[in-house]
């Protein structure tokens with residue numbers, strides 16, 4: 001639209017798409033780090049795009065975090081005419097209940113009069129416990145829904161910020177720091193080259209599962225996430241749609 005062209009945002013979108021070599025980039029004006037309403041705008045932009053790509057029946061896997069919580073805030077009941085099922089992308093991950101994927105799924109389902117499922121699996125438990133969990137009938141069902149999701153909406157975090165938020169053990173913290181992690185997504189920590197230096201052991205969507213998913217929205221803004229976004233986008237599936245803000249886009253383009 002004209003408004004977007006005047007603000008120079010569409011130029012940014014084109015350049016960013018070229019630099020990051022991804023399917024699409026959607027840029028909203030402002031800086032998420034400075035004004036909280038920008039997160040809501042990221043949410044709206046993501047949903048606007050998604051609306052045109054819904055099928056009759058959809059399984060939407062979501063991660064937690066404050067940005068994806070803002071996507072939930074921006075959801076409206078006009079999504080109710082399609083069948084939607086919201087599932088958390090991965091079990092556990094994080095301690096902040098309000099911004100956990102399980103809670104976000106619940107809000108999303110409520111706002112659209114649709115269904116959701118929960119996955120309560122603790123992080124960092126032994127292999128045996130995982131095997132046990134995976135075979136629980138309800139968990140088994142949730143896992144199969146996650147694997148057949150046609151849409152994923154996920155956040156990208158700055159590595160150290162996320163590690164601290166998750167009350168990461170000293171040993172794992174060392175791996176993250178010594179591995180020079182700058183980005184985090186889905187419980188995976190990445191260095192500047194997009195190599196995995198640590199991974200939170202939990203069930204649900206694994207990085208390789210993303211390749212089978214049609215619509216992938218990575219939603220993250222704010223200058224503080226410049227390195228994180230750049231690093232994650234190096235390994236992100238090429239059909240990822242990045243929804244981000246103007247401030248960090250300019251920083252990424254500066255190189």
Ligand code: BG6
Nearest residue numbers: 063064065066067155157185186
């Ligand atoms: C999450 C995702 O919950 O949100 C993480 O699972 C991501 O991968 C994080 O790093 C980002 O959080 P926020 O609050 O910055 O949106």
